[in-house]
Structure formats: structure tokens, C-alpha cells
Amino acid sequence: MSGTELAAALRRLRSSAELTQEELAGRAGISVRAVSDIERGARRRIYPVTARQLATALDLPPAERTAFERVARGLSPAPANSANSTVGVLPMPRSTLFGRHQEIGELSALLASEPPALITVTGPGGVGKTRLVLETARACGPGTQISNGHPFAAVHWVELGQLDDPALVITTIARSVGTAAIGPDPLSALAGALAVLRTLLILDTFEHLLAAAPDVAELLSRCPSLTVLVTSRARLRLNGEREFALGPITEPADSVELFVDRAMAANRRLTVDPVLAADICRRLEGIPLAIELAAARTRHLALPDLARQLEQGSSVLSRGPQDLPQRHESMQATVAWSYHLLDPGAQTLARRLTVFVGWTLQQVQAVCMHGLDADPLETLSTLLDHSLVAVSPADTCGTRYRMLDVVREYVAREAVVPDDTTELRSRHADYFLALVRELEPLLRATGQSTAHLRLDAELPNLRSAHRWLLANDPRRALAMAGSLWMFWLWRGGVPEGRRWLVDALAAGKAGAEEVEARAKALWGAGWLAYHQGDVGETSRYGDELLGLARETKDAVQLRNALTLGGMTSMAAADFEAARSSFQAARDALRGGGEAWLIATSALNLGLAELHAGEVAAAERHFVEAAQQYAELGDQTYLDRANRHVAAAALVNGQLERAEQLFAAELVRDDTRTDWGVAESLEGLSWVAAVRGDVERAGELARDAATIRERLGVQLHPFDALLSRRFRGQD
Template sequence: MRFGLLGPVEAFRADGGPIAVGGTRLRALLALLALDAGRIVPTERLIEGLYGERPVTGESNALQSQISRLRRNLDTAVEFHPAGYRLVVDGEEVDAHRFERLAREGRAAGAPAVRSELLGQALALWRGPALADVREAPFAAAQAARLEELRIDVTEDRLEADLELGRHRELVTELQRLVAAHPVRERLRGQLIRALYASGRQAEALTAFEDARRTLADELGVDPSPELKEIHLAALRGELHAPTAPARPGTPGMAAGGGTALPAQLTSFVGRQDDLDQVGRLLERARLVTLTGPGGAGKTRLALEAAAAVPGEVGLAELDGLAEGGDVAQAVLTKLGLRVGPDEPDPADRLVAALAGRRMLLVLDNCEHVVAAAAELAHRLLSACPDLRVLATSREALGITGESIWPVPPLPGSLAVRLFEDRAAAVRPGFAVDERNLADVQRICRALDGLPLAIELAAARLRSLPVAEVAARLEDGLGLLSRGSRTAQPRHRTLRAVVEWSWSLLDEQEQRLARRLTVFAGGAGIEAVERVCGTPDAVELLTSLADKSLVEIVGDRYRMLQTIRAFCAERLEEAGEVETYHRAHAGHYLALLREAAPHLLRAEQLEWAARLDPEHDNLLAALGWAVGADHAMALRIFADLSTYWWLRGRRGIGVRPARTLLAALGPDVPEGLEGEYAICVASSAEGGVHLETAKRLMRAMDLVSDRPQLTYFWGSFVGPSIDDGFLAVMMERVMASDDPWIRGLDHVGRGFLCYLMEGDVAGIEREFSRALDYFRSLGERLGMAMALSELVRVAAWRGERERFTELIEEALRLVGELGAQEDIADLLCQRGEGELLLGDLDQAWADYERAAELARRVGALEGTTRASCGLAEVARLRGDLEEARHRYEEVLARESSGSFGESLTAVQIGVALGWIDAAEGEVERAAARQEAAFAAALHVQSLPVLASVAEGLAGVFSLRGAHDRAALLLGVGKGLRGMTLPGDLDVARVVERARAALGEQGFAEAYARGTALSREELAELL
């Protein structure tokens, strides 16, 4: 688990997924604990930090409540001690502590390059102002100020290191921005003057000093410090020179004696400090170290940086210009400036003679095309020259005894972004990654697999294209990144050239498997590769491809980087094998889905869902291919994939592919696939001709037996329907089944009828309890959670706090086991709604906030809407009518899909806005709102919603003084819902006014007339 304080307070799981912490108070508590991560924080300090020196009454109980919620959200990462509480994590898991550790190490480092890298890593941890979203907490201001001060100090130290490295030109823009933000920091002023002067902008440097002098006088009433005056004087005298770049390790006259000076680098070294440290340690204990990795991963640059840090003599032999089959020993001799004498005809003998007895590091760069010869030479030299060490770079290991291998992987996300920013600023001065372009830059880096060469080529395109355009065009990454450095070897100038070079080193069998592997979108296990690619010796070939960095091995799966996969896919097309192997791929994953289908609705569902999880990209790819090539296969894949999505709480994923598939199908339904077609229609959440066709098929055929999940999908996406007896037909089909899962679903359907159409509270509890029993008998978690969530509603209606808590926690545990984030969000909203009735507005707010965060993360639009409405309702009940109105109207402004759920929401928002209007004294506007809500509610077939509208209208009549009509409408609400809600404060106020005006008997009589009215009589009454 990781925690972030350098920006908004955040928490992340070990896999990088964010954790919803909760409201502002919970985030402040987490920040307090994280500032002392791993140490006990006394209770008194927590109370003072959260509530101030004069805390509110009952602060100890309030703290215990907050701790309990935080423990629940963080899965018990907070530990209780008699003296206080402790966040059970290492300090390195908190970005603020990691920042301070890197800052210390960076300042202590001797070499400016190392200082710059470490301090840059420290600064890269910042995501915004420290503790940005908890600044109102009493403790936060001082802690944030301390961290911000340290941040600017570290920034100045990093700039100093960069100035020592001669990076004056690239620092000017950054320094100008920093001076504008911190105008009285003299060290920044001095650094700006030095950077301007060394960049040839002497006049601007002198102007910068005058600006500093004037600002210090105006703001602080002081003169510039002696240090700043000294910098100014040196500029006036022409003595302010850039420091000489540090010399690379080497010996004068090395060309004559068997060594070469390492080339000076023209760009900064970004993102590989950890790799550099590890390679340095390997070179201390091993005599042969080989850096392996795909083309463009940055092996050469890492090798040069590692060699530069090694004391003593270094020799560099670049083999990329050597033809395949060329004489490696002769090439090394030439690169080292040595010649073969007349008595030494063998170049290898000459090398041994030249290097024997010398302490030297020999860098053999780009060995992959001559790997056998390079391995033979390295073995001979190391055997004959005991003080020699070899650092090699190759796309595959040399494969000799004593070799230590360091794989050079693509850059991870944050480091890839830093590299892009650095290289983009070089071609577009002033470019910086910020909240406006971060998503595009991350998209670019992901599309390019974090390969440094590809990122640098993409950054170079900012000369002519905006970053958003580069991100949009990267579907053709190999084509877009077609320009590189003119001075690089031809095979290193473009991304395509790099991959093409790797391809040319493969034999025919390796090329055949490499192109066929491209049908796998998310990697694959060995069994899938053998079945789909038709390659009996796949293990050996995959090992060879992995050795040559064309394939990555992740656990027990093999995957290609996207850039390599795109190139090899072109070769698949050239070979005329696209149809054959995409069909084999789709068939394999359809068979996997068919095998999984019955298990997904039983106790073993976790095991089977876990088997499908790593295959999700492949399943989507199979569906995408089948939509365009085989509609029958596409329908089969979609139907079974929908069950997996439903189980994992990712139902919204299917909407777009369902609509695409239906558009491709046209009016024809493949024979024998009527059930699959109906699932596709339900998942599309659209009406029209397909909806009518599906309903016709479902009336005429028993589709439930083959596709039991169909009934659930239909109810979830389309909503209840009683037209033409359709609902009765479907329930008859369900009742005829002896499958316990379908029987459980039958009781779910009956429970919803009791809830939506009958106002039968006892029936709701009875039917969902029976459904729960059926699902428990199967061990089917999502069915159990679905039944529990409705029992939770009844417990909240009745004010049964203990039962409410017990049921909702079990439901959350079950969907948590499934990893169903969308369902967790729904259940949090359900808990929030219950907490509103039970009177805990703070807990409701926290639940809605967490639900909104989860729903946004997984793209669950209905979940986001429900959570937004919940937050608006809490604001309304707290009396913040302006905030409530804003949130409700924001939801109404969103584009509507016309789904059943959205129709219900629109009515509920109308009722809430009517209550807001009434509270503001706008009686007629409130009446118009409630009447419009009633008209809409008649079409959505939900008695609880109608009940809420009737109660909203009662509020309007109460304000008009028509208390008899208000009491009657309150009775209507009870009759429609089956009960009154004891925690409904709006209704309670209307009841109080009506009773006061009518007397107890008059109120009771009017109320009783209302409970007896039917929906038709109510409509006529209005």
C-alpha cells in the first residue's frame, strides 16, 4: 500500500490501483498518520491536529469513529495501541518520506550528475501543493509550509547541479518561472543570472539583477546579498563563465594505448538512476555484465552512463556498423585505435597483448547481430586478461559462463512522462506537463510501451504537432515516429528501423511464430500459444524470442510490446495469415468462455473469474475481430463475456460493443442464437427495432433455459415492463426452471415487483430472503449481494440500525471478493441512502464521496449519477440549498441515454428540486416541479417514486395552507410505498404542520382517505 501527501491526499493498493479514502476529515486523519508512518501517533496529537487546541465535545468518540472508518477503507492498515494509533507501512511507502530521503541522498552525492538525478527523482514525486485537499485541518498549514519550503530548497539544489553540468540554456525558462513565483529568493535570482549569462544573453542577465535589486527593495526594504552582488560583479567583468563539463574517465593518449574517450552526451539522463546504481554494483563484483532489452530501451545510453561512473580506463567498441559475420576482434581493435602488427596476424591475439595486465572496462555495444562472435571474443579476453571487465549491450545475452545479465525494461509511467517532458521542452521551449496535457502525455507513453527511443521520437514531433494530436495519431505509431536523429545509425533513426533490425535477426521459424503471436492482445500462456499458433515446438521458440527481446515473459505469460506487435502484425498480413489465426484466436477464447460459463454462477466463480481476468484484452480482441468477420461467433462471445462483466462489476464495458454488433447484424438474427441476441440487445441499453425484435423472440421461445442470465440482464438494463403481458410470460418461463440460480432470480424479480409495483414491504422482505437462500445454496456471491442490498433498504426503512449495518457489510464483503468496483459503488450509495434515513449525514457524505470516486474510475455513469444525487441530498438536508441545487442541476445537464434508471433519477431530482424551491419560499415553482415529476413518475412504473412525488406535493399544499390536501397526499405516499419512512425529515415537518392545523382526528381522517386512493384516482385527483 502506498500513500501520497505531496498533492491531494491519496492511497494506492500494491498494484497501483487507487483506494477511496473518504471525506475531508478522513483524508486529514490519514495524512496525520502518514506523516509519522510506522510510528505510534498519540491520541492527543491526533485530536489536536484534527480539531484544534479547543476541540469539539466528544472528540475522543469522534476520533474513534473516524479511525474505524479509515481502517475499513484501508483494510485495517491502521493499528491501535494504548498510546495512540499507527499507520502500518514503511516510510518509503509515503511519498513525503521518500522525497526527504531522496533529497538527503541527492545533496550528499558528490557528482553533479548524480545529484541532479536524485533530486529530480525527489521533485518528480510532487503532484501539486502538499496536503492540497486537507489544508483546513489545524495541523496541515504548518506541515504543508515545511514541505513546500523543502521543495523549493531541493529545487534550488537540483538547479545548481544542472548548472554545474552546463545545462544553462535549458534551465532559463524554468528559472524565469520560479523567480516569478518566488520573487525574493536570492539564490534563484543568482541562478537565473548565471544561466542567462552562460547562454549568451548577457544583457538580459544584467537586467535580471536590476529587477532583483528593485524587488528586494520594494518587498523587503533590503539590498541584494553579498553573494548576489558578487554574481552581478562577475557578469559585469565578463568573468561569469560556465563551468567546464566534467571530464569522462580516461587516460591521456588513450587512443595510442588501447582505450577511447566516451562520447559526451547531448541530452540529460532521465529515469534510469535505479538501473544505473544496479549496473554499477554488478560491475563491482562481476567481470562480464550484459545489458539486454528490446530495441529502443536505452541500453547504450545506460551503458555509457555506467561506464562514465567507473574509475580508471574505459574502452568503447560500437559494433552496430559491423556487418553480420564481420570480424568482431578487428572491429574492436579499430574502435580502440590499435593496429595489427606484421608479427600479429590474428586481431584477437593483438587485443590480448594490448589489454593484458591493464585494469580496464571494455564496453561492447550492440552485439546482437554478431552475438556468437562477440561472446567468443569476450570469453577469450576475460580468460587471458584478469584485470579486464566487459560491459556488453545486446538484445540477447552472450550466453557464456560468468555472465551477469541486467534486463533494461521500458520506463514505468512516471519516469516515461518525465523523459517526454524533458525531450519535448528541448524542441518546444517552455513545454511542461500539467493537468491540461498530462492525460495525453500518459496516453503517448503507454502507447509506446515506455520505450525511451519511441518517447524521444514522439516528443520531437511537438515541433510541428500539439501534444493532443500526437496522442491521437499514435494508432499508427510506427508511421508517426518516422523521423529521428540524422547522426544515428540508420537502424536507430526511426522506431520502425529499430524493430525491423530485430526482425531481421530472427530465423524463419522464429519469424513465423512472432507474426502469429500478434493475434494475442494481452499476452498468452504456453498452451494458448500452441493451440492458436499451431506451433508444436512453441516453448523453445518462445524462449528464443524472449532471449532476443522480441517477447517479454511476465509470470507464466508471454507478451509483445505494442510497437513490436504492430510491426509483426504487418508481417502476418503480408503472409496472408490474418483470417486463419484471428479465427483460431477467437475460437480458442470462445471455448474458454463456454467452459467458464456454468462455473461463473456457482461457488467456484472466483477461481474462474480469476482465470478470465488476464485474458480480458484477448477476449475483447476476439470479440472485435468477430464483429467484423463472423457475427454468429461474435454473439456467442458477447453473451458469455457479458456474464463475466456482470460478475466483475464492469457492465458498462459492453454497451459500445453491443451497439456495434447490432449495427453490423442489421435486421437478421442468426438462427439458434436468439438468446445471445437478446442479451446483446439488453446490454446495448437502446430501444428501437432491435428491442421489439428481442421481445418478440422472448415471447415466442424459451430462451431462459439456454441463457439463464438473460432475465437478469433484461431487468437490469431495460427495466420492468408490463406491456402486452410480456412480464407475465417471462416469469412463467423462469418458474418452469429447476435451476437454483434461476429460482433465486425468480424471487429477485418478485421482490422487485413488490417494491416497484405493489408497495408490499413484507413481500419485499419475504422474496429477497428466499432469493438469498437460493444464492447461498450455490455460493453465488453477486446474487447474494443483490438480495442483501434490497434487505438493507427494508432495514433502513424500519430504522433497524444493527440489522442494516450487518446486511450492508456482508454485501460489501461479497462484492469485494469479486472485485466488482461498480457494484461496490452501488452498495456504498445504498448505504448512504440508509444513513440519510438513520440520521448520520457525515457517514452518508463519506459513502457517496467514495462511491463517486469508484464509479468515475470504472466509468460507471449511472453510479456516478447516483452518488452525485446522494451528495446533493446530503447538502440539502444540511441546509446548503445552493450547493444542493448546483449538484442536482449538474446531473440533469448530463447527456441522457434514456435508460430506466436515468428516468427514475430524473423524477427523483425533480422532487428534490421542488423541496429546495419550497424551502426558499418559491411555492408556485415548487408546485410546478412536483406536478411535472408526478407526470413523469406515472411512466416509470415505480410506486416508491410515486410515493416520493406525492409527499413532495404534500409539502407544496402545506405551504399553501391546504393542510387537508397535504394530509391526504401523505396518506397516498404511505399507501403507494407500503409504509412511511421514519427518518424522512421533510415528511415529518409536513406532518407536524398538518396536525397542528387539523387536529389529530382531522389529520387521521384525511390521511386515511389518501392511503385508500388507487394510482388512477390519484392521477384524476391531480
């Protein structure tokens, strides 16, 4: 021990006793200069008689008195009383740590701050809590410098993973520290040993011993110079506790570096494809233990085979090193360790939450709480506390929660009652079908940005619900697919949306009870096929829809069927036939109909007139449609109508006006769509071509084509005609 430790110990003890240097010197019968020299670190050790006088003056309890007298003699405050003592000894890492540099810095800074006395590093099993704390502790012990320049005088590591009795935590700590844990009050003896020096006590793996948390609190209350650093899948829930939540590795390069290092250690002849390694790490969600277990399999599996095995589940993530704790021998064992610490109600909710791919508290209440006599927020908080559930990064749709895939896979297997699973999936599908129906009208009215954000946030759940409905309730699958086609169009998911519709139409029976849903799905399927250039399918869907409309005498269905027919004529450059179809579609709603459909019929009629050479009539219809879209609050179609006004202006030679209208959507972020950007860039390329700027026209056209290719759509046939016209190719 150095004079620094003795100085710090005396300063702290004198401060705790609320004595000045003069008062302490008077009580101890020594000079003020002697007290000052000790506290300045000028003396490495002091005479035993002086130490006893100071201890008496400070009124130290027996254990603390003994510890102080040992420090005064230049010794450790606690004697090593057994061959198993681990005083000041940290486990030696046997492999390289990748990434985590930021987390080590943040945790070191937290340890250097004042307080905190208790820091709990939380996170799911296998995320690397122990290794992070070990690396941080190695940077904070004697002989090191941390951010405030004051390393801990002593660092003690206590492994609690094998302990199963909370009552033995204090005695286990005492043995690890090297203090005799005997007598009726072992906590007092331990406190005496830890109270003298600035000490870091690390308690590794505490989640199964939470009943001992009050003992940790009592120890801290008796040891002002003690800092306790805990690793646990759950918080201790003590006053003053600072939680340091650790998640998976977020930087893909760090995950790949870890995987490659461990894989090469397992098989030095392995050929590593960086792209495939990155895909494997992505599947493993950056969980260090999962990455290491997967890497170990490269002794017997090539990377492509390993990737295929991971697609089938996490069973390949087993057979870890024999010297790992049992809970880390496989990812299943890691999750099971946390799961079996839950009460039955929390286990039930955990199983039910596997139906979601991300969720909100409201969704838990609506889907998962039937038959559960529990508060949803409290039970969800329990799962959060045990690191089985995590809070997703904040978004505009409120707080969302998620499970890591390895957790979901294990917990889902615990749901062994098929009837309960079927009911749960049905409730999940009901909820999201209702959400889709609620948001569908907003996709073409005020609030469409909010609707898109909500549907985007729930897209994984919508996919899951649709797959289940397709296999178990085709009628409702048809309803969901038909209500979402416009979302797919403007979101940029036309190929996926079209697959939904094709599959749902094929699975659905043509029963009377589903005519409305089928009609809507046919309308959407026709439009998405058209956007992909599959005009033949558009025509086929339109013919079937026309047959339904005549059977039901439904004006909206008739209008939609005639619209698809008109678009088929537009693709064939038969603009008179198209104008006739669009006019008939508009007339079908003369007796009243949805304002958006009426506006869109005007827009379509204007398109046919523009290509038929009736530019003034076309512009009147475009402006009429734009006014109606503005009244409805549909910014997406308002922009589209204005782009058609721009095309009419360009035909009339009004280049400045056309350019201004085409560019309008590009300067807006809130309601801009990728499809709209592609149309705007295409229009600006026409303006550049008319001006003779061939290079810029080509550049803009290529940019538009790149976006369309990414969206899986094609330039409309009639727009292609305009493109050739403005480029002088016709």
C-alpha cells in the first residue's frame, strides 16, 4: 500500500466523523502537523501506536479499526484468509475483445463520477456484460488512470453465477475479498474491510440473487468509499442505482471482426467470405455469444452451410467451450436461464408476445391479456427488467418494444398448447386487420403521412398477420391485401403488394360474403400490375371486376372496372377509347360517390385528353382534380395532379411553369414519395430536352429510371410516349 491509500483512508474517516484536523489531532494526542502529513500522503505508513490512537479518536468499530490499522502498516485492509482468496485478482481474458470501445469509455466515465455508488450493467444473456465489465475494471484498478485521475485502490471480482442462495451472497463476497465471514454479523466484518480504501467491488451475474439486493444496499450505506459494479440481466431496484444498459454490437464491422477471429481460431484453413460473414452476423443480431457459438461451428461447416443452418433456427448455436458457465453453453440455455426466473404470469405474457414482431403497450392490452390477471405495464416491465424484452429506438409512433430473435425462438417453443396459439394468432390478425381498415381512408386524405408512418412501423406485423390469414382465413387475407394496395404503391413496395393480392385472390373463394373485398383486391391488383407494365393482367383483372360490378350493380365497382379498362386503352395508345372509358367511369358516380374517386376520374380523363391533343380540356380536368385533392388533404395525389398540369404546360411551350411544377415535390420532405420523385425527375428531364440540354436530360432520366428500378415499377406507357415526343424521337 502507498501513502496515497493511507491518506485517502484518513481523510475519508475524519470527514465521516465530522472532525477537523485540529480536532482529530487533539483527540488522538498527536500534532496537527502529523495529521496533515498523513493526509497529504507524505507518510507511507505510521507507527502502530499512532494508528491505534487515531482509530480510537475516530471511534471506529472493531472491523473497520482492524482494517485501518492494517492500512497504516502498509498492508491490505483485509488479510487473505484462505487459499481461495481472490483479493485484487481479475479473471484473465483469453481472447480479444472487438468493438465496445465506446461502451468501455462510457462505463469508465460513470465509475469516475460522483456518486454513483452502485452501477448495474444490464442486458440480455450473451450480450457481453461480463467481458465489458472486466475490460473496464482492468482500466480502473491500482496503477491505472481513469477519467478523473483517481484509480481505485482495490478491485475485487466476485463470481456469483454458481451461487443459488441469496442468503450466501455476503459470505461469498467476504471470502472473495479475503475477510473472515464468521460470527453473527458477517456484513459488519465485510463492511469494515471495505470501508477504508476507495474500492471497486464487482458482482458478476446477480439476476438470480435479487433477494440479496438489500444486503448490497446495507453494505453501501456502511462504506462511503465503496463502489459496487454489478452485471445482471435485471436491475437490483435500489435507491441510487445507475443502470448501464448494454445491447448487442451495433457496428457491423465489429461483429464481422469478432466472427472472423473466432472462426479462424476454430479452423485456421477457413476461407472467409466477408459478405457472407456479415450476413451471418446480421442474422445473429450482433449478439457476441451467438457469434462465437456460430464461429465455433466452422470447424465442421463451411460458411454457406452455416448460413443455411441459421435460416432453420438457432439449434446450431450450441456446443460452446466446456469451461463456459452452463447457461452459456448454448443460446437456448442462455435464454432459458432468464425465462425460468420469471413468475408464471410473466412467462405467459412472454410466450404471447412472440406473436408480435415489435409492439406497443396498447397492442399488448388488445391482443395478449385475455385470461391474465395482471397489469400489462407491470408485467411488461418485468420482462424488460429481465432483459427478455427491449425498448426499440424511439420513433414517431410512440414507445415500441421488441424481442431478439433468439429469445423469441426459445420462448415460442414454450407455447405448447396449439389452441392457445391459434387463438392468439387470430387475435393478432384481427387487431392488424382493424388497424389497416382504420388507416385505409387516410391514405388518400388529411393524415396520410401519419398513416404511412404507422403502417411502416407495423409492416413486420402486417406481413406476419397476412401470412397467417392466407393459410387460415383467406377471406380476411383478401380484405387486408385489398385495403393496402395504395400503401404499397406510394411506399415503394409494388412487387410485394402485388404478390399479396395475387395470393389472396387465388386463395379466396368467390362467395357472396366477400364480393366487396374481392372487388377492392381486383382493383388494387389491376393498378399494381399496370405500374409494373403488365397490361394484360390489368385487363384481366378489369374484366373480372366488371363482371362483379354488373352482378352487384355497384357503382363504385363499375367505376373502378371502367378505369382499369381505360388504362388498358391508354397503354395501347387508343386515347379515344380511353377517354370514353374514363368518362363512363366518371358518369357512374354522378349519383354520388367518394370524392377521391370523383377527383381521380377527372385526373384520368385529363390524361386521355392530353394525349388526344385536347390540351386545354386536359388542363381544366387536372386543375379540377387538384382542387378536390387539396380539399381532401391528399398531398400525394395533389402533387400528381400538378405534375400533369406541368406536362400540359410543357406541351403548350410554358417551360418555366412546367419546371416549377415538376420541381415542387423535390423540395418537400414531409409528404414526398419515391414514386413522385421519379415522376418529377422524369418531367424535369423533358424540360431539359425541350431546352436542348441533352446531357442534363439524360442525367435526370437515368436518375428517374434508377428509382423506378428500385421500386420495381416501369414508366407508364403513355408517359413513355410523352418522353419520346419531348426528346424529338417521334
